[in-house]
Structures are given as structure tokens and as C-alpha cells.
Amino acid sequence: MPARVAVDALGGDDAPAAVVRGALDAVASDPDLEVLLVGDPALIGAAARDSERVRVVPAAAAVAQDADPAEAVRADPPPSVAAAARLVRDGEADALVSAGHSGATLAAAVLLVGRAPGVSRPALAAVLPGATGPTVLVDAGANMDATARQLHEFAHLGCAFAEDVLGVRDATCGLLAIGEEPGKGDQRVKEAHALIAADPALRYRGSVEGRDALTSKVDVIVADGFAGNVLLKTCEGTAREAFRRVRAEATGPRAALGGLLLRPALRRVRDDLDPDTYGGAHLLGARGVAVVAHGAARPHGIAQACRYAAEGVRAGLPDRIAARMAALGG
């Protein structure tokens, strides 16, 4: 059975053009993928009608960047991201992808698709390019003010994702802290450390620090959404700035030649550190698959996000998470 992905065609800096282009590219490259483009048919254009595996579902408008997410997704008529989420809720689609207002995408998934049983707060999973494989960072920015108990849940969500979608075997996890001593951090981290360390179902390796973001010390880094987002964006920004400075410093004929000869290596490292590799972040713990794509996503990023959502569908991610949380509760 094909994976059916509802794409918010109106969300994103370059929507609808880049979104439609990316979704069509994803369909062209994956014979088992169906896409439902949700938005104004006049804006989506005729290109979308060329494939049997593309359907256009009319919806009014995107959510404005300054809108309140919870209010926006409940508006009538529903904005495009809410209409897409309803398709998942009603079983007409398996996954939701949006590059629009990320808070609205999260709200649509949580409020309209709903939480998986046993999950108190769905969380965003970003994937960092670790030294020896992918590292899941959860929560990457969905939940501010998460409790210690929720951090414990995030550990399970992240390990389920690493194992079931990324194919990591026996995923290990660590708790983001500010020293190697167990649980060094604020009060919440200390409490979460105690909960996670006492859970025999997790392969807990203790504290990890910001400097371990890319070293593959653990497969899953558990953090609250604030610290997790700081880590993610600092990682992206530092890599970008380091390469910018190498370019800026490579002046004069010797260095220019050196840069030319070294370019393939520099490109490989830069591309490896590029946040667009995965096209977005999975929201873990909803009743369906949801991928928050980058607002500035180009067609390539949207296509990646659609493929990435399909991987979650094929892995049966929501069911896997529900089963894992049920075992935890029992």
C-alpha cells in the first residue's frame, strides 16, 4: 500500500511554487508515494494534475507568521495546514508535511490529529550528523517548560524513532546537561536524570554536553525544547560560519588553489552538516506521521521531507510508539 502524504502546499517562504515542485519530484522518484497537495487549486497550478499519484485538495489560505497557532488551526474555514491535518485524522492521508508556521504545524498535529496513547507531549526529533551515524535530538523545539517526566518520555520517543525509522540497533540515549557528572544542570535535569537512569528499558549513558552534539557519543540526545533548539541552531550556525570564514580567509593565489583542490572534501563535510539532509523534523507522539519542514525549504528540501514522512509511515512509527508507551505504562 502506498504512503499517502498530505502536503501543506501554501506553507513556506517559497510556497506554493517550491512546495509543489518538491512534492512532484518526490512522487516522481518514489513509485509508492501518493501526495495530496492541500491549498488553493488556482495557486497550485496545472502541473500537479500530471500524475495519478497527486491529488489537489482545496483549502483557503496559509497561517500567517504572527498568528496564534492554536487559534489559527481551529479557524473556519481551516487554513491549509489544518485541512491537511484533518486528512490524516480522517484516514485519507497517513502523514502531514508543512514548511509553514512551525507552531501551527505542531498545533495542527496535536489538536487535530491527536496524541498517541501514553504520550503527554509530542516532541520534535531533529537528526544531527554524528561522526559515525545519525544522532536524534529530541525535543528540538516543540515543548518549552517540559517536565522531568516528559523528558523521560522524550527518551522513549527518540529511541523508538532511532530504531524504527533510522534503523539504529539498540539505541543508546543521554541527557543534555552541562557537565559530565550525572544530571549536572538545572533542577529539572536532575529529576529527569533520576527517572531515566532508573528505567531498565532505556540504554542510558548519562549526561551529554553541547560538545557531544556531533561526536556520536549516544544515538539519542534528550533535552527540553528550549535547550534542544539552542543546541540544534548553534550547531547549524557554527558549521556555516566556520566554512564562511575559511572561504573569506582563502585569499591569494596559493590559498585559492588550495581551496580549489580541497573543494570536494570541504563540500562533503559541508553537505554532511547541512540541515537540509533530512528535509525536516518528525513530530513524535502524534496519532499520525507529521514532518515539520524548514520554512526556507527549496524543492529539494520539500522532496526530502515527503520521502522522510513516507519512511515514518512505512515503519509504522505511530503504532510503534504507541506500543512502546503502552509497555512503559504497564
Next chain:
Amino acid sequence: MPARVAVDALGGDDAPAAVVRGALDAVASDPDLEVLLVGDPALIGAAARDSERVRVVPAAAAVAQDADPAEAVRADPPPSVAAAARLVRDGEADALVSAGHSGATLAAAVLLVGRAPGVSRPALAAVLPGATGPTVLVDAGANMDATARQLHEFAHLGCAFAEDVLGVRDATCGLLAIGEEPGKGDQRVKEAHALIAADPALRYRGSVEGRDALTSKVDVIVADGFAGNVLLKTCEGTAREAFRRVRAEATGPRAALGGLLLRPALRRVRDDLDPDTYGGAHLLGARGVAVVAHGAARPHGIAQACRYAAEGVRAGLPDRIAARMAALGG
């Protein structure tokens, strides 16, 4: 009048040898610097007696890495870092430098030297190598669970440091958040945003994100100690890992030659991003100057930390901060 720096000779991974060597190098390079080496005279050795501007002050032992900081610095006899802090308290030294247990150094400064009037929580100032100049990050890890009011104080501490020690003119500040929208983050960040934005004595530029760590968007990044430490260590770790990967990818004769030709540029960028540039972090808001050096500091790092402490003394940092906080309270 020379700057008198009390150095914890027994604190640090390579103490006392690296610490003594670094302190003597600092004295040799700065005719207006006096150093008091605090620790066991037998361990410090005879080299320290070669200069008129070096004194050895006997003290028992360093603080063990697993000790409780507040208890350790109050022990009798006092450990070396506490003995050094007492010299500052008693007016025999102007500054404290330690590469030992950082929590103990903070505790010694706060409990023995004391807080400046108007400062509720002294905070650590790390300096990040921004694109167009230094960027102060405060708090870099001293205070977990800081309140919104304390974050507001950190903004003043950071701006005082940027202007009075680093020579930044009309320092601007931003609050670490997770989106560009004002105050996007947890509850504490929202409250701190309101306090800082309403303060006409600050040049507040709104939210900054992890991706702005090195872009010089603002001169001072305000954060609580947990998120600040995550940002600092992610920055260091990502830069290190990016260069490691470039080296690892630069295989084959073409790339090797390219690496050779580009080496000066790569070195400049790497050195610029090296956390040892400043030798440590100033603790802002104590009644004296205190610099927390890296535990793994080599002699070069210790020498830098001593010079850096002397800069704080010459700038009259504690008095400047006290004056600024008095104006804020009035």
C-alpha cells in the same frame, strides 16, 4: 600600581607544573603584573622564586573534583582556591585565577570574596569569536534556574564587561531565545524579555538564536547558565568536529596538496574559534576580579587567564559594575 593576581597553583588537570609555568610566563611578559602562587611550596618548586613579582603563599590542597563546592571552600584548612580568594577578600590581591574545580572557584568568589552591591547572582562571561569582534555570552554556566530578574541583571553585567574590559562602544545585547519573535522561548525568557525591553539603559536588540552565536548580531548574548553553557559547548564542539572532518576527508594527493596550501587559512579560522584565546571566563558581579580558567589549560592558557584577569583589574571592573548596578537600582 601593578595588578596583583592570586593564582590557585594546585587547581587544574596539569597543576601545579602547567599553572606555575603559565603564571611565570605571564609575569615575564607583563612588567606591571604580580602573581601570588597559592599552594604547597614544595610542589610549586624553586622556579617561582626567580622573580620579585612572584610570591608563594602556602595552602593545603586543591578541591577534589567530586567535592561539594560550598562545603569545600569553607573547609579548614582552606583549599588552595579558597586561600587565593581570601587574599582577594583581604586586599592582598586584586584578582583570583583558578583552573581547578570550576564550581569551587565560583563558590570561593561568591562566598569568600562576596557579591558586588546590587548583584543577586554573579555570572560567568565567556567570549565568543564573533564575525566582526568579540561577543560576550553571560551566563556561560554559573547559574542554573536563574530568574527573569537575574537575566535582566546579566544583561547589565555583560554590557559593563563588553564596554569596560573589551572596549566595545555602546554595547548592544540580545536575549537567547528560539525564534526571532520577541521573547519566544520558555516562560522565564518571556518575562525576561519584558524586563529587558523596558529598560532604557540597555541597547536591546530583541531575541537572538543559537545560529547567531558567531555572527556578531549583538555584542552581548544574555542566557541562563544552562542554555548559555549548551550554546558555548556546542559552538566549541561543532568547530572542532568540522575541522576534524575536513582533515579526515582530505585524502588523496590532490586534497592533501590543497590542505597544505590552505593550511594557513584553516589555522587562522581554527585558532580564531579556539576557546583558549582568552584563557577563561570572568565571573562578573563579585567584589573582586575572578577568572575561571579551563581545567585542561596548558601554560599558554594559564598565562592568558592571568593577563585577562589583570585587564579586569586595570579596567576597575568590580567598581564599574557596582556603579552600574547602583544606577540601575536608583
